[in-house]
Amino acid sequence: SQQGEEDPQALSIQEGENATMNCSYKTSINNLQWYRQNSGRGLVHLILIRSNEREKHSGRLRVTLDTSKKSSSLLITASRAADTASYFCATDQGWGNNRLAFGKGNQVVVIP
Amino acid sequence: ETGVTQSPTHLIKTRGQQVTLRCSSQSGHNTVSWYQQALGQGPQFIFQYYREEENGRGNFPPRFSGLQFPNYSSELNVNALELDDSALYLCASSLGGARTDTQYFGPGTRLTVL
Numbered sequence: 001s002q003q004g005e006e007d008p009q010a011l012s013i014q015e016g017e018n019a020t021m022n023c024s025y026k027t028s029i030n031n032l033q034w035y036r037q038n039s040g041r042g043l044v045h046l047i048l049i050r051s052n053e054r055e056k057h058s059g060r061l062r063v064t065l066d067t068s069k070k071s072s073s074l075l076i077t078a079s080r081a082a083d084t085a086s087y088f089c090a091t092d093q094g095w096g097n098n099r100l101a102f103g104k105g106n107q108v109v110v111i112p
Numbered sequence: 113e114t115g116v117t118q119s120p121t122h123l124i125k126t127r128g129q130q131v132t133l134r135c136s137s138q139s140g141h142n143t144v145s146w147y148q149q150a151l152g153q154g155p156q157f158i159f160q161y162y163r164e165e166e167n168g169r170g171n172f173p174p175r176f177s178g179l180q181f182p183n184y185s186s187e188l189n190v191n192a193l194e195l196d197d198s199a200l201y202l203c204a205s206s207l208g209g210a211r212t213d214t215q216y217f218g219p220g221t222r223l224t225v226l
Contacts, residue, residue, distance in 0.1 A: 099170075102147075
């Protein structure tokens, strides 16, 4: 199955800086979602952007979606040490059952 | 906290054995999806249960099977365990079927196969 692919794979930033991650995918989608995972534990849903949306905000998070380029970006502004985690994009490719295809993830380390 | 629980937290098995993992969905959710996450990788979709019926399956062999109960909790069974089955197994609940809806993940079960 097609999967999102995040770029870059690992990111190390200072607290207060912004972190940007990109995700590309290969097929048409219903929506794209971003999840956070701390230390190999459960996934926490961050934000969902539908295929007819171009940008969405949630708190310090900003997500963009470019369906013509089949890509998305996640921006975390004013990062905090607690933002240290792995971030995954996942696409709902319209199988009709909300099945998600995940990318490999971005490891983000925020240095206090 | 998502309200989705999984048991056990950790499990160690040997090759050839069978394992059952359990998931309790969030209250009001009728759909449970199971994912396998190998170390350093993203989760891979195994299958989904909607109202006690399988509703989609990923690229996993038949020795991966599941059940959903009338209270919408679910089990994942893996027979004839292989070393490559070592992974974090995640379940996610949602209001489901064909709806596009946020999935709420449990904390996972870490399975180690020796």
